[in-house]
Amino acid sequence: MSQDFVAILFGDPFAIMNTIGLVAFALVGSSKAVREEFDVFGITIVGLSMAFAGGATRDLLVTRVPLALQSPIEISLGLFGVGLAIALSVGLSSPDTHPITLVADAIGLAAFATTGAIVATEAGVSAFGVVAIATINAVGGGAFADILLDRAPFILFEDFYASCAVLGGSAYWVVGTLGAAESTAAVVCAVVTVVTRLTAVTYNWNLPTVQNSGPLND
Amino acid sequence: MSQDFVAILFGDPFAIMNTIGLVAFALVGSSKAVREEFDVFGITIVGLSMAFAGGATRDLLVTRVPLALQSPIEISLGLFGVGLAIALSVGLSSPDTHPITLVADAIGLAAFATTGAIVATEAGVSAFGVVAIATINAVGGGAFADILLDRAPFILFEDFYASCAVLGGSAYWVVGTLGAAESTAAVVCAVVTVVTRLTAVTYNWNLPTVQNSGPLND
C-alpha cells in the first residue's frame, strides 16, 4: 500500500512531512557545502544527498525502490532547497551556522523521523525497527553529507541530535500502539523531535560519557 | 525459506552463530567508542552499528528486510553486548585493546562469516557471491564502526583480518559443494576463520605489499 504515490502526494501525513524534510535538509546540506567552498555542482550534490540519503536508505531497508528515483516532485523540492541555500549564502556570513539553518535542521530532523516511522510501521517491522528506521531516515542524510564533506558524522558528537529522533520515533510507536490514528502519531512524533532538539540547542544539553578508569587513556 | 524465523531461532547453525556474533561485535564496537570518549548514546549507536551493519548489508544484498529490524531478540542481544562493554570499561584500562576484546573480535568475525555464508548459499548466489557475502557480513560492522569513529576502515591495514573471513567463507563453499551438511560447513567456516585470525594476531602475520619501483613514491 505504500506504493500508492498519488495518495501519498495529497493530504496525508507522509506527503506533508516529506515535503518539509526535503526542502529543509537540502537547504542545510547545501549550506554546509557552501561553507566548504564547493563548486555549484558539489553544492547541489551535497544538498540533494542530505535531502535524499536518509529516505533512500529507509526505502532500501524495507526493500522498495527509493521514492526519490520515482517521483519528479521529490527532485524539484530538493533543488528548491539548494536554491534557497545559495540565495541565503549571498546575504549571510555563515550560512551553515545561522539560526535559520539550525532551525531548518531541527525541522528536517523531525519531519524525516516522522516519515521514517510511518513507512516502517506500514512495512510491519518490530518496535525497534520503527525507532531504528525513524532515526536512520532522520540522521542518514546528515551523516552521508558529512562523509562527503570528510567530517566524522557529527551526530554522535553533538548531543541530543540523533537522540531526538529516537525519542520521536519511540513516541510514534507508543501513540500508535495505544490506538491513535496515523496523523495523530505523526504530529506527536514531529513535535517531540523538534521540541527536544530546539531545547537541546538552546540549553546545550549533554549526555553523560562513560568514565574510563584506566591509566592508559589519552 | 530463510524467512522462517521461528526455525532460525531454535537449534540451527544460523541462530547460534548469529547470537554469538551479535554479542561479540556489540561488545567490540562499544569498547572502541568508550575509548574515543563518546557519550552513552554514541557508545550504544557504535556498538549496535558494529553488531548489525554487516548483517543488514548482507540482507540488503539478497534483497530482504534486515533481520535486525524484524526480530526483537536481535536488539536485545546487541544491547547486552553494549552493557558488557560499559561494565568492562569501568574495570579495564584499555577496553578496546584488551585480550578479552581481541578474542571477542575474532569470535564475532568467525560467527558472522558463517552467518553470511549460510544466507548467501540459501540465496543461491555464485561461489564468489558466497565468499563476498561471508566477508561483507564479517567485516561490514567493523568497517561501519570505523567510519563512525572517523578512522580509515582498519581491516585493510591489519593483515589477516578480512582475509580470515575470505578463507572461512571459501572453506564453507568447498565443504558444502563436497556434500557436507549445513551444520558441518558452518563449523568448518567458523573454525577456519577464528583459528587463522587468532594465529595471525599471535604471530603478527603480514601479507606482501606490491613493490612499486618508480622514483616518485612518497
Add this chain to the structure above:
Amino acid sequence: MSQDFVAILFGDPFAIMNTIGLVAFALVGSSKAVREEFDVFGITIVGLSMAFAGGATRDLLVTRVPLALQSPIEISLGLFGVGLAIALSVGLSSPDTHPITLVADAIGLAAFATTGAIVATEAGVSAFGVVAIATINAVGGGAFADILLDRAPFILFEDFYASCAVLGGSAYWVVGTLGAAESTAAVVCAVVTVVTRLTAVTYNWNLPTVQNSGPLND
C-alpha cells in the same frame, strides 16, 4: 526482463559496457591502493570494490541482487583488472596518475554511466532517476574506494568528473525519449561522458564556486 543474464552477456550494450567498466575501474582502484602501499589483499579489495560498488548500489536501488554476486564472469573481469594494475605498477613510477590510468578512469566512468542508464530505464524510474542512477553507477565505485583509502571522495573536488556522468545520463534519457534504440542511446551516453571527461582533464575545466560574502569564513 533485466534478469535475463544469458542475453545480457552476449552482444547487447549492457554486456559490452559492463565488461569495459569492470576491467577499467578494477585497474584504477588497484592502482590507487598500490600507491598507498596496501598489501596484495588490500589492493584486490580496493580494486574489486571500485569495480563493483557502483553497480551493486545501482542494483540495490532497483531492488535486485547485485549482478556481481551472481555472475562468475564479473569477478573474473575484476580480477583481470587487478592483475593488470599489479603488472603496471612494476613498470610505472606513479601508476595512479599515469595517463593510462587517467584514460582508463574516463573510459570506466563512461561505461558505467551507460550501464546505469540502461538498467534504470528498464526499471521504469523517472527522468531524474535515470540520471541519478547513471551517475551513482559511474562514480559510486570511486567514492567507495576513496572511503577505503581514507580520502574525501574526490569526485566533488575534481571538477567535471561526476558532472560528465550527469551529462551522459541526461543524453541517454533525451535520446531514448526521442525514440532512439537502446544501443544508439548507449553509444551517445558513452561518447558524451568520455569526451567531456577527457576534455575536462586536458583543459583543466572548473565550475564556478559560490562566493560567500560574509567576514567569518576561514
